[in-house]
Amino acid sequence: MNKKVSLKDIAKAVGVSTALVSYVLNNKEKEARVGKQIAEVIRKKAAELNYQPNQIAKSLKSGKSFTIGLIVADISNPFFANIARTIEDEAKKNNYTVIFGSSDENAEKSQDLMDVLIKRQVDGFIIAPTEHTEAQINYLNASNIPFVLIDRYFPEIKTNYVITDNFKAAYQATSHLINNGYKRIAMIAYKSNLIHMQERIKGYTMAIKDHKVKSVKPLLFEVAYDHAELEIQKQIESLINGGQTIDALFFATNTLSIYGLKFLNNKRLKIPDDVAIVCFDEGDAFDFFYCPLTYVKQPLIEVARQAVKILVNQISHPKQDETQVLLDSDLIIRESSRKTK
Amino acid sequence: MNKKVSLKDIAKAVGVSTALVSYVLNNKEKEARVGKQIAEVIRKKAAELNYQPNQIAKSLKSGKSFTIGLIVADISNPFFANIARTIEDEAKKNNYTVIFGSSDENAEKSQDLMDVLIKRQVDGFIIAPTEHTEAQINYLNASNIPFVLIDRYFPEIKTNYVITDNFKAAYQATSHLINNGYKRIAMIAYKSNLIHMQERIKGYTMAIKDHKVKSVKPLLFEVAYDHAELEIQKQIESLINGGQTIDALFFATNTLSIYGLKFLNNKRLKIPDDVAIVCFDEGDAFDFFYCPLTYVKQPLIEVARQAVKILVNQISHPKQDETQVLLDSDLIIRESSRKTK
DNA sequence: ATATAATGTTTAAACGATTAAGTTAAAATT
């Protein structure tokens, strides 16, 4: 690579010290009382050489990298990809750049990522934390490294977070099914102690308990993240074969929905006649599944916006109290959960 | 933020010079003939203080940031999100971190992104270049900054690139429709001079010309990136109302497919009976549209892998010749383009 | 005329790490 143009090169070309060049290019002419003519000459030379300040050197000096570390489960998951995009845009507005990494819901990978990003001196983190990463979060707290959790959080740890009301959303979704006449409503969720999943499960369970329709009992199936597709197939298969008839299915995430719906298609089950469906999260697919799908629409953009806002604020005012934001989701009702006759 | 632990801190705590600490922690004890005992002490202290080397300082010294800049049109587009994920994984294997940015197919944003990333001293770029960014690419070439183009490239500029054979894929897709008996095949593409789009259009046009079925004429509709959804609706609307009957539609990208299919659904057009469909790229949706969709499956993972491989190689051996990779796509044939009776 | 102030510029230290070169003391060789 060609040697890049540095302050020194400009200084030499113009015949002044690097200090002067620095002052001028940082618009500190007044404070530093730089001469008008020479400032112009410096500016011209900088433009002529297409000088691009070395952000790394700046960061070293200032102790600020203007970088945000983003850790999500999987950047290729549309849910996180969408959040990432908004975070990118909002970060840019504040002159921050985003470095991202996918944890795959794996605590060890999450730790590795955190280390890499800390070494790179990110000014703060936005994290969708994985199970068993409490220690990592505690470490950030202890080190006073600013961070904001999204999507999930740890109730026992005091942190910033921006999440949606998962209990409420799941309760609402389940109630909607019940009110529409469905009696055997199953839920497919991830096997996870993470709060967002637990809250969704609680919302589902509570809704079923609250509506004192005798025939409606919770039917919860939990699948492992790493073999979700296979386990879903098995669960649904056994549901069908086992004579355990269900009339509605509530999927706890977009990925689960996709796996499940694919398999239901395979099995020639018709929605909503054979089984009604409600999904969590969006997917382009949901709009034009043969039967438009009812789903919980989380305010992704708002989550991302608030997270960046809180983080940037925290970075510039470190002594702030923790900010916790709970956002509401919308239940988008469509054909897949229509009233039984 | 708590002051971070530096080499100096360890040196002071142990009572040696920073040089010694650096040698030990970089496993250069032999070359530097560091004492066995003291090396142990240093290592222990480093672990005890949870020392994380400051990558920024390293980068400044070494002139290498071990960072790859990734510029795509939109990270929230599944096509790019998937590529991004593979790039992330492959980069990590080579100790690189990825900084990303979305250009929104806008040359100015692309330029801004490039500047930001250059200031951050990325060691190289992976770019899905936007229209009118020839100057930016030329600049990279002139500055000897390593980079690899993906998805698109500029035929008149000598660069590394990894792309798929868009002409072939489109030709194949169109021929498939013709062979299955469709006679009025329209294509919806982006209004763009970018090679990937032009090749897809050429493939379509050529296939139609080659198959000397008189009744088959090219019917090409080009929509602007910024108002794609609306324009597609208008185009399809006018196709329907204008009495210009079509019996098949070929969408040039996943996003176009989604917009188009949504609208076809709205208009109650049945696939494939009213109109057959072939799409470019994947989407979860394509698996379980009421009528499983025929689509061109690009080897995304391979594109990303090769791109990282070429880039990393180029970074370490700058004088290399340009590498150009052309990959084949698969046409996944399903119900949406089945034979007419 | 001389002290003081204002103006314009340079010097040098610092950020945290690396590393060639220098120093010192002990061990080996003559």
Next chain:
DNA sequence: AATTTTAACTTAATCGTTTAAACATTATAT
């Protein structure tokens, strides 16, 4: 005993920037 070698460590320069402090001039005030 004098010299050389080896081992174990330190010094100091460097990467590109920032910025307080120092240093010259020239202008203004007394």
